[in-house]
Amino acid sequence: MLALDRVSKTYPNGVHALARFSAEIRQGEIVAIIGGSGCGKSTLLRAIAGLDRASSGTVTLDSEAIASPHAKIGIIFQEPRLLPWLSVADNIGFGLADLPATERREKVARALERVGLADKAQAWPRELSGGQAQRVAIARALVPQPEVLLLDEPFSALDAFTRRDLQDHLLDLWADTRPTLVLVTHDVDEAVVLADRVLVMRPRPGRLFDQIEINLGRPRDRNSPLFENFKRSVLTSLDRSLDRSVPDRDATQGPGQAMWW
Amino acid sequence: MISDAPVLQQSSEPAEAAAKPSRLSRYARPMLGILLPLILALGWELVVWSGWSNGRLVPPPSRVFATIAELARSGELLRHIAATLWRVGLGFAFGVVAGTLLGAISGYWSLARRLLDPTVQALRAIPSLAWVPLFILWLGIFETSKIALIAVGVFFPVYLGVMGAILSVDRKIVEVGRIFRLSGPAMIRRILLPAVLPAYVVSLRVGLGLGWMFVVAAELIGASEGLGYLLLDGQQLGKPAQILAAIVIFAILGKLTDWLIEVGSAPLLRWQDAFGRAKET
Numbered sequence A: 001m002l003a004l005d006r007v008s009k010t011y012p013n014g015v016h017a018l019a020r021f022s023a024e025i026r027q028g029e030i031v032a033i034i035g036g037s038g039c040g041k042s043t044l045l046r047a048i049a050g051l052d053r054a055s056s057g058t059v060t061l062d063s064e065a066i067a068s069p070h071a072k073i074g075i076i077f078q079e080p081r082l083l084p085w086l087s088v089a090d091n092i093g094f095g096l097a098d099l100p101a102t103e104r105r106e107k108v109a110r111a112l113e114r115v116g117l118a119d120k121a122q123a124w125p126r127e128l129s130g131g132q133a134q135r136v137a138i139a140r141a142l143v144p145q146p147e148v149l150l151l152d153e154p155f156s157a158l159d160a161f162t163r164r165d166l167q168d169h170l171l172d173l174w175a176d177t178r179p180t181l182v183l184v185t186h187d188v189d190e191a192v193v194l195a196d197r198v199l200v201m202r203p204r205p206g207r208l209f210d211q212i213e214i215n216l217g218r219p220r221d222r223n224s225p226l227f228e229n230f231k232r233s234v235l236t237s238l239d240r241s242l243d244r245s246v247p248d249r250d251a252t253q254g255p256g257q258a259m260w261w
Numbered sequence B: 001m002i003s004d005a006p007v008l009q010q011s012s013e014p015a016e017a018a019a020k021p022s023r024l025s026r027y028a029r030p031m032l033g034i035l036l037p038l039i040l041a042l043g044w045e046l047v048v049w050s051g052w053s054n055g056r057l058v059p060p061p062s063r064v065f066a067t068i069a070e071l072a073r074s075g076e077l078l079r080h081i082a083a084t085l086w087r088v089g090l091g092f093a094f095g096v097v098a099g100t101l102l103g104a105i106s107g108y109w110s111l112a113r114r115l116l117d118p119t120v121q122a123l124r125a126i127p128s129l130a131w132v133p134l135f136i137l138w139l140g141i142f143e144t145s146k147i148a149l150i151a152v153g154v155f156f157p158v159y160l161g162v163m164g165a166i167l168s169v170d171r172k173i174v175e176v177g178r179i180f181r182l183s184g185p186a187m188i189r190r191i192l193l194p195a196v197l198p199a200y201v202v203s204l205r206v207g208l209g210l211g212w213m214f215v216v217a218a219e220l221i222g223a224s225e226g227l228g229y230l231l232l233d234g235q236q237l238g239k240p241a242q243i244l245a246a247i248v249i250f251a252i253l254g255k256l257t258d259w260l261i262e263v264g265s266a267p268l269l270r271w272q273d274a275f276g277r278a279k280e281t
Ligand SMILES: Nc1ncnc2c1ncn2[C@@H]1O[C@H](COP(=O)(O)OP(=O)(O)OP(=O)(O)O)[C@@H](O)[C@H]1O
Pocket: A011, A012, A013, A015, A016, A017, A036, A037, A038, A039, A040, A041, A042, A043, A044, A206
């Protein structure tokens, strides 16, 4: 289980980016974090990844405190961040340097196959389209089989069609080993199609406002009325999170309490 | 023979069609560059040959090449080239080692940068030739002072290039290294070095260019051998053909050594966006 306990972050310049954010995420759960711009979503994700330390509060994975990058936690950024001097295959194998070469090659080949880029193994990153590059980034993050995969707006730079394609693809890959996914997104559609639970954040300082369970089976039909219902409730919650006249509810009371519609 | 020629032709046609434009452009492009100097040289040769000018101050190409051939035959040329190459080589080596080390330290470690960089920048503001009298006093008029001068010329572009390259390494890519928990040395080897390499090669080429510039200065100041000495000797004895011969050889050696760096680094930089190459085609 991934546990966030009163995680707060104040940047050296005095910006209070995150205030006492608490949440518990089950192993294998898919959680989407949604909220207005600048409400601390990236800050939260970087704290979970161990890239930046929280000012106070703790992040624990199976009761192990996370203060620096951890082998069981992977992250995918908004940009693919491929290393331009490595071929696609070497990029995917980047995190497997400790494995013997043959085993590494096998895993990379399997991952390439899995993301449908087997024919691009020897290509340079600059020769890929945006969607292909992000696929490689996904493969690179998944190939060491992390228990937790963090995604910070991973598809926001892509066109709507490619985005849908990759959302479905991500679910497909997730089903292989069922890692915990924590996904930051601006896209309500994306949150509802992927997540078991949507956490809505509220800005200044960034804090948890609401959580919405998405009780929908998979695969999800983006056009079903039920899907539309969930989208509407997430949107309404988002609107309320930005409305200063709405008081904070105690989101730590858990889901159910928050289902006010 | 004639009967199976069409068959052969047919099979090789697509390949040839594809290869033709690239082969044409590969040879034609350098040719275009040579055209202008070639026309000028031939023109001047013609002017002197027809007697419109005696070519005493500006000797025609044939006389320059005759001088080169003459020097080569006597073994003089090789001696001068070897002396100059030796000086450039040593000075370049010292300059590159010092520039790389200090540049890397300043780039990697911000405390060192604050301590070191202002001094280096101040020294850089001094025209390097101003060091000559001091170097001669300190190191004598022989090889050491010359090599020191060349090394100084090479040092600054390499230092700046390395430091700047390290400072501008993309933080986002460094984060990828952190996520995969690279140790310090692994971070340097797997992230920093490859990221810095393109700028480093550029700084080496700039440094080498300055090395060639400074070897001329060093040899003009006082030398008994070397291409710079040939220049000076040609001036003092009124032999413009010898001066031009030395200049031509400088040009060839400069281009050649620069090309060596380019070719040597090319396999390591294949991944780069081929901006220059794309523009050429
Ligand atoms: N390195 C930093 N130094 C100082 N302040 C920062 C830094 N990074 C982020 N902030 C501030 O912290 C707040 C939260 O930023 P964060 O990037 O976490 O927001 P976000 O929710 O990811 O926004 P977006 O949706 O636009 O990506 C913002 O007010 C931002 O200005």
